[in-house]
Amino acid sequence: MSEKLSIDEQMVPFKGRNRLKQYLPKKPKKWGYKLMVLAGSDGIPHNIEVYTGKVVQPTHLVDIGASGNVVLRLAQPVPQHKNYKLYFDNWFTSVPLQLELARQGVHCLGTVRSTRLPGSSMVSDAELKRSGRGSFQEKTAVVGNTTLYAVKWYDNRSVTLLSDYVGAHPVTHVQRWDRGSKAIIDVPCPAVVRDYNQHMGGVDLLDSLIALYRTKIRSKKWYHRLFFHFLDMIVATCWLLYKRHCRCNNLSDAEVMRLYAFKSYIAQGLCKSGKSLEKKRGRPSGGISSDYETKKRQGPTAPIPIPDVRLDATAHWIIMSEKKGRCRVPGCKGTPKAKCRKCNAHLCFTSTTNCFLKFHTE
Incomplete structure (x- = not known):
């Protein structure tokens, strides 16, 4: 398990009739089954929960609300007190959740809604906009042994992030296109924003690979x-x-x-792999499918099967084809009529050369 982990929603596309079907307008596939996934920043998943409605929180876990409970259930495989870090969006993030994860020894970072920061008076969006692109405000709070950092940053619009291990500093710069000057400019970027953008996309990476x-x-x-x-x-x-x-x-x-x-x-x-090509028992299916098979256009060479098939020692039989073909063993220049029925590859099989055995054992 990688040190950087993210929790996000995943949609299984489905438009049929089922009570589990959900609608998420901000997802590429808006209709389907909703999954909650814990994945590393490299896209490898470690825990999954299918959304089925209201869930009773296990007795050994703290009840901190519906969204926070999802994180606590998914984060159970994460080793505690080993400096692992969790990233999630503003649907999950809350102060009680971060305090509970900090008690378990798991650091966390996420965007947060302003209504979930009680007693915090962050500057308004209009004031940050007047200060210019890249302006930010940071506030800290100490609860027990945990220090929370709340950072509000303005880029194209404002975003607020909450973390228990990283704040606004050190401040770096990111490049953005400025429509006023029609040029690329450097915009100040707090450390918490850079860390979130770098490690939050694990579930999205997995989604993109599945969708391909x-x-x-x-x-x-x-x-x-x-x-x-x-x-x-x-x-x-x-x-x-x-x-x-x-x-x-x-x-x-x-x-x-x-x-x-x-x-x-x-x-x-x-x-x-490991299967014979013998025909199944029973009456052969009717139709002209067999005629279509004989009319399929053959390419210039038959592809070599993968090693799992080539070396499985099952149903590799020698047959004689009507036409000669180049032997598929590297280095052999023979053009035999003998070929493997399963691999569909021409192979030499004479008293002096046994490419058939070499092809299926090496």
Whole structure:
């Protein structure tokens, strides 16, 4: 689990009839099932909760309101007193939540609504706007052993953030386009804003990866959409773990497999690995589907199957094709008629050369 973690809402697109369906107008997919997800800043999820309406808070957790209770339930796998940091938006953030997380030894940062800062008189939006772009105000409060930092910053509009471990300083600069001068200018940016923008997007990153190649299967059963969404989430998570492993082994970006190829390899492995190609028992299906198969256009070369299929030692039989083909073993220049029925690859099989055995064992 990475040190920087974010909690956010995730939508499973669905427009059918079901009492669990929600409407979130600010999401790219506005209709669907709502999930609450705890994910690292790298997009790897660690805890999920499906929104089903009112939830009774477990007895071992403090009850601090509906939004705060969601964070406490999702944050249970986070190690306590290990300087882990949680990020969330203004629907979750409140002073009682931050105090409870601080008691557990988990730091947190989030945008906050002004109505959830009791006794705090922050400057108005109009006054910050008159002060200029990049102006901010910081206020601190000490509650027990916890120091809370509330920072209100004005960029295109004002935003207020609440944290128990970082405040406005040190102040850096970010580049923004100024319509008045028609040029890029430097705008002062508090440290709390920079930290929030840098680590809050873990759930959004996971959403974007799932949406790239989402499994689209029409069904009247409402739970199928959740099931296939979780499958897509598993594949995206595995790819993120694979990328982390590649970085640890100092592989370049060109050597890392893309998500599309990664998902295709998984599909090919599940469909062919360890399985025979024998026809199923029973009456053959009618129609002209078999005729279509014979008319499919063949490419210049058959692709080499993935290692999970090539080395599974199941249903690899030699057949003789009508035309010769280049042997698929690297370094062999033979053009045999023999080929593997399952791998659809031409391979030499003579008294002097056994590329068939080499192809399926090495």
